[in-house]
Amino acid sequence: MIEKALHGGKSYWTWVSLLATGIGIGLLAYLYQLQEGLWVTGMSRNVSWGFYISQFTFLVGVAASVLMVVLPLYLHNFRAFGPIAVLTQFLAVGVLLMSLLFIFSDVGMPMRILNVPLNPTPWSMLFYDTVFLPGFLVLNLIIGWTVLGAEKRGSRLPVG
Amino acid sequence: MTLSRRKFLKTTAAAALTAMAIPKAGQGFELEGRMSPGPKALKAKRWGMVVDMRRCKDDCAGACIKACHAVHNVPYIPQAEHQVMWLFLEPYENAFPEQSRGLTAGTAIKQKFLLMCNHCEDPPCVRACPTQATFKRQDDGIVMMDYHRCIGCRFCMAACPYGSRSFNFRDPRPFISSINPGYPTRRKGVVEKCNFCQERLEIGQMPACVEVCKEGVLTFRDLRDPDSTVSKILAKHPHMRRKPDLGTGPSVYYVL
Numbered sequence: 455m456i457e458k459a460l461h462g463g464k465s466y467w468t469w470v471s472l473l474a475t476g477i478g479i480g481l482l483a484y485l486y487q488l489q490e491g492l493w494v495t496g497m498s499r500n501v502s503w504g505f506y507i508s509q510f511t512f513l514v515g516v517a518a519s520v521l522m523v524v525l526p527l528y529l530h531n532f533r534a535f536g537p538i539a540v541l542t543q544f545l546a547v548g549v550l551l552m553s554l555l556f557i558f559s560d561v562g563m564p565m566r567i568l569n570v571p572l573n574p575t576p577w578s579m580l581f582y583d584t585v586f587l588p589g590f591l592v593l594n595l596i597i598g599w600t601v602l603g604a605e606k607r608g609s610r611l612p613v614g
Numbered sequence: 615m616t617l618s619r620r621k622f623l624k625t626t627a628a629a630a631l632t633a634m635a636i637p638k639a640g641q642g643f644e645l646e647g648r649m650s651p652g653p654k655a656l657k658a659k660r661w662g663m664v665v666d667m668r669r670c671k672d673d674c675a676g677a678c679i680k681a682c683h684a685v686h687n688v689p690y691i692p693q694a695e696h697q698v699m700w701l702f703l704e705p706y707e708n709a710f711p712e713q714s715r716g717l718t719a720g721t722a723i724k725q726k727f728l729l730m731c732n733h734c735e736d737p738p739c740v741r742a743c744p745t746q747a748t749f750k751r752q753d754d755g756i757v758m759m760d761y762h763r764c765i766g767c768r769f770c771m772a773a774c775p776y777g778s779r780s781f782n783f784r785d786p787r788p789f790i791s792s793i794n795p796g797y798p799t800r801r802k803g804v805v806e807k808c809n810f811c812q813e814r815l816e817i818g819q820m821p822a823c824v825e826v827c828k829e830g831v832l833t834f835r836d837l838r839d840p841d842s843t844v845s846k847i848l849a850k851h852p853h854m855r856r857k858p859d860l861g862t863g864p865s866v867y868y869v870l
Contacts, residue, residue, distance in 0.1 A: 562766020
């Protein structure tokens, strides 16, 4: 289904390269932070959390709002939400990827991030963020992809 | 496909319950050799510190702080906003903010207070930590840090109401004047704090700050033992703890 994204006019590719430049700058900035330490972000003893965490919480809120569309459709069979469900699920994929990346770029030792699922700590809030958000991401990706595929085939069934 | 909505929901719920019943991951990683304290180790049911501020004078130029930071390889970082502090001095208003309103010029306390990790009875940092890198030892109440497990999320710093925790915003090693090989240095990206000199207690030594203070400001003994020095001082003199209304139960007491 990705093939549509690989065809486009000049203005499309200008837009894509603009976005890719933004991603590249971000990646270089992250590598700089990884080498120098988190002081380059301007965070300090008194401001121990900054824009990373505030972006994360905002984007998680956006991801949670997807449930408001998806739950009536899938659990209560409220068909009117059918056409927009796919859109909201891919929105969730985007914002969840971003929010997880914001957590990842906020921690001081990103290579140890697997310590969170390896040492399950149900009384810590961050444990839920790092375990349930990837799960929600995978769910949205699978369901969104399946529903979109069915729609492309003009079918209401996920397979065949 | 004859999967009804009802059956699908039932199966999903059953699968979720099964997944929850699977025993905790990572149990097979139990290490064989365990560290155990030596024969000379000092033991207590709950270690506690009494800071007698009546005896604390400025003329020693913070000898206890210097000793603590030298023993634990705490870096001296020139930028105040990125400093790492295990033991530090703060004005009375910062140490006891809720008990400083209404003080007039005549009654204000000008002395600076010696602050450290309070090794709380119910430590909020331990509740916040997502990896259990910070934990409370059940046998003596010391709140400790595992520098090798910490992911540097700084949740504990947000949770600690006393500002006792420091994050290594930059590589600390270039800022250590002389490295003590008896204690590990840290790397950038992890949190650290006072550990009540747990590594010294295990070889029968008192905490570095207690040992170096000549004025007798610091007393470090078992809070649960009614005959210990700290219990006797606390029975005799009026004292206070920082932010007691939060219910954290600090182990550090101040005698004014």
